[in-house]
Each structure stands twice: as structure tokens, then as C-alpha cells.
Amino acid sequence: MSFTGAISGRSRRVSGGVRVALAGVAVAFVAVGCGGGGDAGAEEIEGKIQATTTTTMITDLVEQVGGEEVEVTGLMGSGVDPHLYEASQGDISALQGADAVFYSGLFLEGQMSDILVQVGQQTPTVRVTENLPQERLLASEDYEGQSDPHVWWDPTLWEMTVDPVVEQLSELKPEAAETFERKGEEYRQQIQEAHAAAEEMVAGVPEDKRVLVTAHDAFNYFGEQYGFEVRGLQGLSTEAEAGAGDVRGLADYLTENEIPAIFVESSVPRRNIEAVQAAAEDRGGEVEIGGELYSDAIGEPGSPGGTYPGAFIENVEKITTALAS
Template identity: 45%
Template sequence: MILTRRSFMHAGLAAVAMPAPALRAADTLDVVATTGMIADAARYILGDAGSVRALMGPGVDPHSFRQTRSDIVAMTRADLILWHGLYLEAQMEEFLLNLARSRKVVAVAEALDRERLLGHADYDGRFDPHVWMAPAIWTEVVAAIADALQSARPDLAPTFEARTQDYRATVARLHDYAQSVLATVPESARVLVTAHDAFSYFGRAYGLEVLGIQGISTESEAGLNRIRQLVDILVERGIGAVFVETSVSDRNMRALIEGAAASSHEVRIGGELYSDAMGEPGTYEGTYPGMIDHNVTTITRALGGDAPERGMDGNLAAAG
């Protein structure tokens, strides 16, 4: 059967009409999270007190993701649904807001102080949702995830609180590591060119100029004028490395490299970064700490800074 947007919404509205199941004290929590970054924190905090399913896996673009029939079933049966908010899950937002009428549905990034958030010229009236790129901000989202779990299982609040502090301590170490190694990148090389504007919080946190081919949402198209503009910047400023993303096509980035080559300026791929999704499950890069560690280490080394090849604690996969 081919599912249309109307059939998705019909199924979602039907699900909303179902009464939410009562959670008994002895039950384990059944949690659904939209993104891998949210799921990673929830899994750690929850421990063996329940299970967490992430709807969006490696390489999935959350800006264009639409819920499947199995996703709808999982969410309508879950005790708690955690989503990002800030219009990241643009195609799911209407469904999630409807679902919140009868289920415990929490948009965890909406808890952030608006003064911490960035706007964008191409994103009128909304904030840049990519807050996980700055560990110092993401730790506040982790606190909101913990609050939602504690609200669902207040009897386990002390355990959840202890595990939350452990997780946030790791995130704090990531921030310290990023500050330390990115500070070694030469001033003239502190330019991060990526497929779309997912790294603005990262750039603000660590003093890098960020240039994206596409806007904040991958739904925006990169015009020829934007590519020509970036080619001119690469050539004029002698920028020698650009970065592709695991969840975005590299087509525009290849066009950028070819454009620079036509102007007799060589640009190489500095590495592949995790932007809107983490790495493969079961790997270090498939966790939030591993995702950020990989990005920080890859960017630092590609831009001429000094960082250990295997990252903060030697856990990154060996190059090649």
C-alpha cells in the first residue's frame, strides 16, 4: 500500500483519539525519540529501566523525514515521545502536535532560553535548530530529556539524576576538548565550509567562520549564484579544505570543488562530518560523544590544527 500524506495524517489523528496507557510503577518505560542525538542521551539516562527507539538512523535528514506507518504505531504505543522541536522535524511537526493531545510528547530543545539561539536570514521567524553542535548548549537539552524521563517515572528520579550528571560530565569534557584542539587551528584557516548551515552554533562556540552551500534546512536549494560566490571566497582567501556531510548529498560540494579547480585553485575534501545524524549503531561515532569527537578531531586536523588521530580518548575509528 502506498502511504500518502493524507493517510499519514489520518492514521495520526486516529491514534490521537486513543486513550494513553497508564504507566504502572513496576513497568519499564517505552520511549520513542525522533533523532539519534536525543535517543543517545535518553538511553544512557534510562539505563535498564526501559528502551528507547530512534526514528531517524544514520544518514537520515530530519528536515525532510516523514513518519512511516511503523513509526506511527511505535509512537502511539509509547509511554513517552521525545522530539527536538525548533522546526527541525518540519514534516512531522503537525503530527507530533496532534499526538500531544493524548500522549506524553516533549519537544526537548524548546526548553532552551531564546537568547542562546541563533536566527538566520533565510529562516524568517524561526531559530536555527542545530543546537547539538555546541556541547555547552546541548547539555541543557540533556537536562530537559532527563526532566521528561523523571516526570514519567518519578520513583526513579534519583537514579536518573545520577546518570544525567554522568552524561553531562562527558558532554562538558567534549566542550573542553573542542576548545583545546580547535584553538590550535591557524587564524587564516579558521573557515568551515560545509554542505548546509548546520554548524553555526559550532562556529560561534569555537571561533570558526562557517559557510554553508545550502541554508539551515536541507529543503532549501543551493543556487548557482551561491556556489559561484563560495568559489570566489575559496579562491580569494586560499581556502584549501571543505567538508561533506553524512546526511546531505555531496553533489553541491563537488560542484564547488570543480568551480575552484576551473579557477586554478585546488580544494580537497577535508573529511565527512556528522551534521543531522550520528554514525552507525554500535560504534563510538554512533553516539553523541563520538559524533562530536569525530567532527572536532576531523575539522581540527583538516584545517591544520593539532588533534590526536583517534580523538579525545582514543575511541575514534582509525583513519582509512
């Protein structure tokens, strides 16, 4: 898997005029934030499908479903914050050269909205969250009319992202459709097993200790699924910096409620949470850093947290261990 650079293009290309327009074109966000695939129809592919993905969670998803039939270029690596990510010229080339593009939507890749709309006019562009039931989406406090995009931390929601990937890959390469269906089912099984393991681990944490405090509000779906109160120093997006008042308010809450542990995140600078810890200690509280959680990105490829199920289990182990002790 390559995280940068262009895919050697044997498929669709966007014209030079469109390329120049990508950065500045004003297109309604609804087309990216709430829409499905792009306007372009899929063409059957000979050889490996060239897929470009945005976040690490989606890169893992497409790699797991596609297997040997797909070559995946992920734009964002481990530790990258998708809320702030801006596409480079190499990324634009990778998007233009793809047979299919897969992204999260729900305004997660907000800085790339216009680019994804433009590429979608030439290339099948799939929002993997398109099948999620609207009634299960949590409202965004940062963007009026939008939903919290961090759906992957509820595995019962994330397994619903498999079908759009299977369908698009099968359309591009019908002779491999059975393979995509089988591998998609295997990936769903991994996700379901991770969910079952999480339920067992969470059962060991007393209900009054199920308070998850992190750098930003990335875990509301996790809290909803497993019965945790969730508090983040920053909002759903990391675009707005936390202020001194936010730090003081959270430190007061930790001290008053005797919360034993708070968590840093792999894609957010740890200094913000460390400031909260120091402020709580100034108030006489005893708050430990319970560990570093994957939030908007999973781990490095080949590491235990380098797959979505692996990253999810690592998170749950750290959360339950710190809060149950």
C-alpha cells in the first residue's frame, strides 16, 4: 500500500481545465457529505482494480474486501487527522488515475469536498457510509444539519460499510464478484467478533466508571453502543482549538467526579490532554493518562492496530483496563 504519489493511469483522467478548478470550485456540500457515488458509470476492468481511498479505516476496508484483485492507494496515513487534511497534487493525481474512489463522507474529509465532487464526475466515487440508517446517526454539534462522522467506533455500524465496497468492486470486475462477496463476509465476521469481545471487556467496568474523556469528540458512537458517557476537550472536528476555559471546565469535571483516567489520541497532539491532566492535579485530582487511542486513523500497516478490527480491540483494551483499575 502506498500513501502518496499517483497511480499509473490506465483509466479515467480529468482534463487540465478541471484540474485547475479543483481547489476553488464552489459546489454544494450536500453532494459530498450526503450523496452516494459519483455521476460516472463503472467500466469493467482487466487486471487489478486501481482504488484510491481517503482514511486509513477505508484503506483497510477496501484492501480486506479486494484482496489480490485490487491495488489500493491510501491518501492518509496513520496518525493523520482527516478533519484538517488537504489534498496534495500527488493526491489529486491518485484520485484522477483511479478506477474507483472510496471515502467516508459525513463531512469527515471536509477540506476535500470540492475535489471529491469534481473527481466524481469522471470516476465512480463511493461514500462507504451511504447505507447507514439515518436514525442511528448522531447529530453534529459543529456543523448544523450534519451528522457526527466517527461511525467506525461502533462496529455494528462499520460493518454496514462493507456492502457498498463489494458492490462497486463487483461492478468493475464481475468475474471476481464471488471473491469480493466471500472476502466481504470474512471481514464482517472479524468486525462482529471484535464487537463481541468488546462487550465482554466492557462488562468488567462498573457502570459508574464508564466515562471516556479524550482529546476530541471522536467516540460518541462508541459511548452510545457500550454505555459510556463521552467527553472531548474539542468538538467533533479538530479545526477549532481548545481554549483555556475548555481545559478548566474539563479539569473541574474530572476532579469533581473522581475520573481515574483520560486518554490521548493518535491523530491529535497530546499536549491538550496533558494540559487537562495538569489542571486537574492542580485542583487536587489524581488523573492518569490511560493510554493513546486510535481516533481518526488506525495504526501502521503490519502492526497489531494496523487493521480496523485490531485498532478497535486495542482501544477497548486500553479503555477498560484504565477505567476498571
